[in-house]
Amino acid sequence: MPEPSTRPAETTPPAPATAPAAPGGAAATDAVTAVSASPGAATGDAVTGTAAAAGTASGRAPVHEETVEGFGTIRVVPVDPERDVDLIHGWVVQERAKFWGMGEADRDRVLEIYSYLDSLTTHHAYLVHRNGTPVALFQTYQPEADPVGDYYDVRPGDFGVHLLIGPADGTGERGFTGVLLAALIRFVLSDPSRKRIVLEPDARNEKAIARVIRAGFTLGPQIDLPEKRAQLAFLERAQAGLPD
Secondary structure (H helix, E strand, C coil), X not given: CCCCCCCCCCCCCCCCCCCCCCCCCCCCCCCHHHCCCCCCCCCCCCEEEECCCCCCCCCCCCCEEEEECCCEEEEEEECCHHHHHXXXXXXXXXXXXXXXXXXXXXXXXXXXXXXXXXXCCCEEEEEEEECCEEEEEEEEECHHHCHHHHCCCCCCCEEEEEEEECCCCCCCCCCHHHHHHHHHHHHHHCCCCCCEEEECCEXXXXXXXXXXXXXXXXXXXXXXXXXXXXEEEEEECHHHCCCC
């Protein structure tokens, strides 16, 4: 049986085993605007954070934890495919997540994809919790080990990410996405070997592109991936106020 692609079925042809691709390849933060956000929402907030060893309520240990004053505690927890499949499936098949590219995937397909992803060392999936409640799906990948690396000049220290904000509970909370995205940027760049964050949202997704610009990203060229025309966007450590 061939290995499942680690991108959604609608976004990429089967990825070769030597260059797996991340689920959400058509998204790359395409869904970050699902909850209303304001520019610079996290600016000036008091933040405390650690790469936490303490477990969440489910018993899993977060890889990052921080508390943002006025927002709450954010924990980034590795996806457990068996445990989290129903939650993830429920999110990715919604119309609001259409750019994620998994709208037609059934539960078994979602489990297959995330189980395969969980076996890789170059690609990772996380659930982001706010005060104990999962609110986003966050995925990371090494561009040199991903099909996107064939379409632009990968630099040492490049680090790719995808973000899907979960459905809002009731009315959208202004500033929510900005705070969450800022926290995830801090998490990624807490590793000094990561020099530049790479995004590749669908070029048609104007809301996602506007959101990442507000977060400080610089737009690069557009590239023609097999499944979409993508808009590259980059955030250097210096742009995030960190030493190179």
